[in-house]
Amino acid sequence: MAANSVNVKTENTNTARSIGTRRGRLSDQIARGIFFVCAVLVVVIIFGVFVFLGINGLQMFKDPAARNFFTSSSWDPSADSPSYGALGFILGSVVTTLLSIIIVAPIGFGMALYMTEMAPRWVNALLRPLLEVFTGVPSVVIGFLGLVVLVPWIANIAAPIAPSAANAGNGWAAATLILVIMILPTVVSVSIDALRAVPDSVREASLALGSTRWQMMKDAVLPAAATGLGTAIVLGMTRAIGEALAVSMVLGGDIHLPAKLLTPSVLFQPNINITNAIVLYFSEASGTERNGYFMLGFVLLIISFLFICVSRYIASRSVYK
Amino acid sequence: MEKQSQRPAYLAQNEVEINPLNKTQVENLPEVSKEAQHMGSFDPTKTLKTDATTKIDVQHTNFFYGAKQALYDVSLPIRDRQVTALIGPSGCGKSTFLRTLNRMNDLVPGARVEGLANFDGFNIYDPKTDVVLLRQRIGMVFQRANTFPKSIFENVAYGLKVQGKPQNVIKERVEKSLHGAALWDEVKDRLNTSALGLSGGQQQRLCIARALAVEPEVLLMDEPCSALDPIATLKIEEMITELVKDYTIVIVTHNMQQASRVSHFTGFFLSGKLVEVASTADIFEHPHHKETEDYISGRFG
Amino acid sequence: MSAQQQISTSVESDERQRLLSLERLTQRLHLKNNIASGILALITLLGALLFILIVIKVLWDGIPYLINPDFYGSTGTGTVGQQIFNTLYLLILSEIILVPIALAAAIYLVEYARQGPLVTVIHFAAETLAGVPSLVLGLFGYLVFATVLHLGLTRLTGTLTLLCLNFPVALRLFEDALTSVAREQREGGLALGSTKWHMIRTVVLPSSLPGIITGIVLSAGKVIAEAAALIFTMGSSNPSNVYTLNPMISTDNLTIHIWYLKTVGAGTIPDNVANAVSAGSAALLIIILLVINIGSRSIGRLIQRKVMAA
Numbered sequence: 001m002a003a004n005s006v007n008v009k010t011e012n013t014n015t016a017r018s019i020g021t022r023r024g025r026l027s028d029q030i031a032r033g034i035f036f037v038c039a040v041l042v043v044v045i046i047f048g049v050f051v052f053l054g055i056n057g058l059q060m061f062k063d064p065a066a067r068n069f070f071t072s073s074s075w076d077p078s079a080d081s082p083s084y085g086a087l088g089f090i091l092g093s094v095v096t097t098l099l100s101i102i103i104v105a106p107i108g109f110g111m112a113l114y115m116t117e118m119a120p121r122w123v124n125a126l127l128r129p130l131l132e133v134f135t136g137v138p139s140v141v142i143g144f145l146g147l148v149v150l151v152p153w154i155a156n157i158a159a160p161i162a163p164s165a166a167n168a169g170n171g172w173a174a175a176t177l178i179l180v181i182m183i184l185p186t187v188v189s190v191s192i193d194a195l196r197a198v199p200d201s202v203r204e205a206s207l208a209l210g211s212t213r214w215q216m217m218k219d220a221v222l223p224a225a226a227t228g229l230g231t232a233i234v235l236g237m238t239r240a241i242g243e244a245l246a247v248s249m250v251l252g253g254d255i256h257l258p259a260k261l262l263t264p265s266v267l268f269q270p271n272i273n274i275t276n277a278i279v280l281y282f283s284e285a286s287g288t289e290r291n292g293y294f295m296l297g298f299v300l301l302i303i304s305f306l307f308i309c310v311s312r313y314i315a316s317r318s319v320y321k
Numbered sequence: 322m323e324k325q326s327q328r329p330a331y332l333a334q335n336e337v338e339i340n341p342l343n344k345t346q347v348e349n350l351p352e353v354s355k356e357a358q359h360m361g362s363f364d365p366t367k368t369l370k371t372d373a374t375t376k377i378d379v380q381h382t383n384f385f386y387g388a389k390q391a392l393y394d395v396s397l398p399i400r401d402r403q404v405t406a407l408i409g410p411s412g413c414g415k416s417t418f419l420r421t422l423n424r425m426n427d428l429v430p431g432a433r434v435e436g437l438a439n440f441d442g443f444n445i446y447d448p449k450t451d452v453v454l455l456r457q458r459i460g461m462v463f464q465r466a467n468t469f470p471k472s473i474f475e476n477v478a479y480g481l482k483v484q485g486k487p488q489n490v491i492k493e494r495v496e497k498s499l500h501g502a503a504l505w506d507e508v509k510d511r512l513n514t515s516a517l518g519l520s521g522g523q524q525q526r527l528c529i530a531r532a533l534a535v536e537p538e539v540l541l542m543d544e545p546c547s548a549l550d551p552i553a554t555l556k557i558e559e560m561i562t563e564l565v566k567d568y569t570i571v572i573v574t575h576n577m578q579q580a581s582r583v584s585h586f587t588g589f590f591l592s593g594k595l596v597e598v599a600s601t602a603d604i605f606e607h608p609h610h611k612e613t614e615d616y617i618s619g620r621f622g
Numbered sequence: 623m624s625a626q627q628q629i630s631t632s633v634e635s636d637e638r639q640r641l642l643s644l645e646r647l648t649q650r651l652h653l654k655n656n657i658a659s660g661i662l663a664l665i666t667l668l669g670a671l672l673f674i675l676i677v678i679k680v681l682w683d684g685i686p687y688l689i690n691p692d693f694y695g696s697t698g699t700g701t702v703g704q705q706i707f708n709t710l711y712l713l714i715l716s717e718i719i720l721v722p723i724a725l726a727a728a729i730y731l732v733e734y735a736r737q738g739p740l741v742t743v744i745h746f747a748a749e750t751l752a753g754v755p756s757l758v759l760g761l762f763g764y765l766v767f768a769t770v771l772h773l774g775l776t777r778l779t780g781t782l783t784l785l786c787l788n789f790p791v792a793l794r795l796f797e798d799a800l801t802s803v804a805r806e807q808r809e810g811g812l813a814l815g816s817t818k819w820h821m822i823r824t825v826v827l828p829s830s831l832p833g834i835i836t837g838i839v840l841s842a843g844k845v846i847a848e849a850a851a852l853i854f855t856m857g858s859s860n861p862s863n864v865y866t867l868n869p870m871i872s873t874d875n876l877t878i879h880i881w882y883l884k885t886v887g888a889g890t891i892p893d894n895v896a897n898a899v900s901a902g903s904a905a906l907l908i909i910i911l912l913v914i915n916i917g918s919r920s921i922g923r924l925i926q927r928k929v930m931a932a
C-alpha cells in the first residue's frame with residue numbers, strides 16, 4: 001500500500017509537470033512565432049520600398065514624353081509639350097556628393113588618425129560625444145544655419161564671379177559645404193572604428209623597424225585599415241546623396257540647370273538636385289510628373305542600394321573585423 | 322593538486338617542476354640533436370669570447386606596469402657579437418626586459434622604467450633618446466608573429482622603405498634576408514601574395530627576415546622559434562650562429578637545448594629578478610644558484 | 623667603454639659612417655613626422671572648432687528666445703508650444719510602436735535564429751533599409767500608409783514611416799545589447815529547466831537592459847531630429863487644436879516647422895519672426911540632443927549599477 005501511494009504521487013506530479021512544460025512550450029512557440037514575424041518585417045519593409053517606389057516610378061514611362069528621363073536635362077512638366085529629363089537633378093546630386101566627399105575624406109581621415117593615434121585622452125573625451133551629437137543633428141538646423149550664415153558668406157566671396165551677385169550664395173557650393181558638415185561626423189566615426197580595428201601588433205611591428213609615428217600611420221595603419229576607411233567613404237556618400245532638407249534649403253534652385261555648366265560660376269548660382277526637386281514639387285504634382293518624383297526617389301533608392309552593396313563588398317574583404 | 326601543477330614554476334621554487342608535456346618534448350628531441358651535430362657550426366663554445374666588449378650595459382633596471390613592478394634591479398651586460406639567451410619561467414619578465422632595450426614599452430600606457438642601459442655612450446632609457454634611431458639600430462622579433470597585411474615582399478621591404486632605400490637595394494636585401502631567415506625557397510615564387518596566407522611558422526620567419534633586412538646592430542628575438550617545427554628551428558639556429566659574426570643577438574627562449582646550442586651567455590630570470598648571468602656552459606654545468614639549477618634540471622627531468 | 627675606445631680599426635670607422643648616415647636619416651624622418659603631426663593636429667583642431675562653433679552659434683542665437691516663457695505658448699506666430707507638444711507626441715507614439723517590434727526582431731535574431739541564409743537576408747535587409755534616404759522613406763510612407771492603407775496625412779502615418787526609418791537602427795542596437803549577455807548566464811538560465819522564452823524574460827532581458835535603454839534613447843534622438851520623412855506623411859501645418867492624443871490628425875513638429883518657415887511658408891509671417899522662431903527651435907533641438915547623448919550613457923551606466931546591485 002505504502003509503495004503504491006508513493007507511485008501514485010510521483011505519477012501525479014509527473015503529469016502536473018508535463019502539463020506545465022507543455023503550456024511553457026506552447027507559449028514558447030507563440031513567442032517564437034511573434035519574434036519571427038517581427039524579424040521578417042524588416043525584409044518586408046525594404047521589399048515594399050523597392051516595389052512601391054519602383055511600380056509608381058516606372059509608371060511614368062507609360063507617358064511617351066517621359067522617355068527622355070535619363071537622356072535629357074530639361075524638366076518641364078507644365079510646358080505645352082512636357083519634358084521629363086532628370087539628368088540635371090541627377091547631375092546636381094552627383095556633383096555635390098562627389099565634391100563633399102572629396103573635401104570630407106582628407107579631413108575625416110586626418111581627424112580619425114589624430115584622434116586614434118596621437119590625441120591626448122581629453123581630446124577624445126571632448127570630441128567623441130560632439131561627433132555623436134552631430135551624426136544625428138537635425139538637417140533643418142544645419143540648413144537654417146546655412147541660410148543665415150553660410151549663404152551670405154559665400155555670396156560675399158563669390159559675388160564677383162557669380163552671374164547674379166544677389167544669389168551668389170545659393171547653389172552647389174553652399175550645398176556641398178552643408179553636406180560636408182552633415183557627413184563629416186559619420187565619416188570620422190566610422191574611420192575611427194576602422195583604425196581601432198587595426199591591432200596594436202601592426203603598430204608595434206612598424207615602430208620596431210625604426211619608423212616614425214607618421215610613417216607608422218601612413219605605411220602600416222592606413223593600409224591595414226583601408227577597407228574600413230573605404231566603408232567610411234561609401235557610407236558618407238550614401239548619407240550625402242540622400243540628404244534632403246538641409247541641402248534643399250540652401251540650393252535655391254527650381255527645375256532649371258544653369259546654361260553654362262563648365263565654369264566655376266556654376267557652383268555659385270541657384271541650382272538643382274534630386275532631393276530638392278522632390279521636396280519642392282512632389283506634394284503639388286499629379287499624373288506623370290508625380291510618378292516622375294517617385295522615379296527620382298527610386299533612382300535615389302537604387303544609388304543608395306548600390307552604395308550599401310559596395311560597402312558590404314569592401315567590408316567583406318577586410319582583414320580585421 | 323591539479324591547481325598546483327598549473328602554477329608557474331617560480332611559485333613553487335623549491336620543488337622540481339616536472340611537466341609531462343615537456344618530458345615528451347624532450348624525448349622527441351634527440352633526433353633533432355643528431356641533425357644538429359651534423360651542422361658543425363652549432364658549437365657556441367668555439368665562438369665564445371669572454372672578453373667581448375659590452376654592447377649594451379644594463380644596470381639596476383626596475384620596470385613598472387603602472388603600480389605593478391615587473392623587473393627588479395636587473396643588471397646584465399650584453400656582449401658585442403655574442404648571443405645572449407634569456408631563460409626563465411613564463412611571466413618572469415623576459416619579454417618585458419627585452420622590450421625595454423628598444424623602448425617598445427613606451428607604447429604601454431602607464432609603463433615606467435628606472436635605471437641605466439648604456440648603449441654606445443647614451444642611456445637607452447633616457448627620455449631624450451631618439452627612439453627612431455634606437456630602433457633602427459636595435460631591431461626586434463616579437464613573441465607573436467606580427468606580419469603586416471601586405472605582400473611578402475612589402476613586409477620585408479617595409480623597414481627599408483622607411484629608411485628611403487633605393488629600389489635595387491631593397492630588392493637585393495629582401496632576397497638576402499629571406500635567405501637568412503630560411504624562408505626564401507618557400508616563398509620565392511609568391512613574393513607578391515599576401516603574407517597573411519603564410520603558415521604561423523612561416524610568418525614568424527618572415528618577421529625575422531623583416532628585422533634582418535634593415536641590418537640592425539643588435540637583434541632582440543623573443544621566442545623566435547616558438548611556432549616553428551624542429552627543422553625550421555634548426556634553420557633559424559643556424560642563421561643565428563651565422564648572424565652573430567656581425568650582429569649582437571639577445572634571444573628569449575623556453576628551450577634549454579636551444580639556449581645551449583646557440584648562446585654564448587645565458588641569463589636566468591625569476592619573478593622579475595635576474596638570478597644569474599654567466600657563460601652558457603657555466604650556467605648549465607655549474608649554476609651558482611639553487612633556483613637556476615632547479616629550473617634547468619626541472620626541464621631536463 | 624675604455625676597451626671600445628682602444629680598438630680602432632677600419633671596421634669601426636665604417637660603423638661610424640653608417641651610424642652618421644643613419645643619424646642624418648632619422649633627423650629627416652623626424653622633421654617629416656613633426657610636419658605631418660602638426661598638420662593632423664591642425665585639421666583636427668579646425669574640424670573640432672567647426673562643430674564647437676556651430677553649437678555655440680546655435681545656442682547663442684537661440685537661447686534669448688528660449689528663456690522667454692511666451693516662446694512656449696500656442697497663440698500668435700512666434701510660438702512653438704504646439705510644435706513641442708507634437709514632437710513629444712510623435713516621440714512617445716513611435717517609441718511605443720518601435721520598441722516592442724524591434725526588440726522582438728532582435729530577440730529572434732539573437733536567441734532563436736540559427737546562422738543561415740535567413741539571418742543573412744534579414745541583416746542585409748536591415749543594412750539596406752538603414753541606408754535608404756529618409757526622404758525616399760517619406761515617399762514610401764506616403765504611398766503605403768497614407769494612400770494604400772487610407773490613413774491619410776496623419777500622425778499615425780508619420781509614426782509608421784518613422785518605424786521604417788528607425789527599425790534597422792534600433793534592431794542593431796538591441797541585437798548588440800542582447801549578444802552582450804554572457805553565454806554562461808543564458809546556459810545557467812536554460813539549465814534550470816525553464817523554456818527559452820522564460821529564460822529570455824528572466825535572464826537575458828534584465829541583464830541587457832542598459833543596452834536596450836541606450837537603443838531607445840538613441841532612436842528617440844532620431845525621431846526628434848527627423849523631418850524629411852515626415853513632410854509627405856504627417857504634413858507641415860497644424861489644425862486649430864493640436865493638444866489631443868488623436869493620432870488621426872495632420873500636424874507638424876519642431877523640425878518641420880523650421881523647414882516650413884524658411885522655405886514653403888516664407889512670406890506667411892515676417893522674416894524676423896521666422897528667424898527668431900527658427901533660431902529658438904534650433905537651439906532647443908540641439909540642447910535636447912546634447913542632453914540625450916550625454917544622458918544615454920549615464921542612464922545606461924546607472925541602470926547597469928542598479929541591475930548589478932539587485
Ligand SMILES: Nc1ncnc2c1ncn2[C@@H]1O[C@H](COP(=O)(O)OP(=O)(O)OP(=O)(O)O)[C@@H](O)[C@H]1O
Nearest residue numbers: 386389391410411412413414415416417418429464
Ligand atoms: N602590458 C602589461 N600590463 C601589465 N602587466 C603586464 C603587461 N605585460 C606583461 N605584464 C606582466 O609582467 C610580468 C612579466 O611579463 P612578461 O611578458 O615579460 O613575461 P615573460 O617572461 O615574457 O613570459 P612568457 O615566457 O610567458 O612570454 C607578468 O607578470 C605579466 O603579467
Ligand SMILES: [Mg+2]
Nearest residue numbers: 415416464543
Ligand atoms: Mg614573453
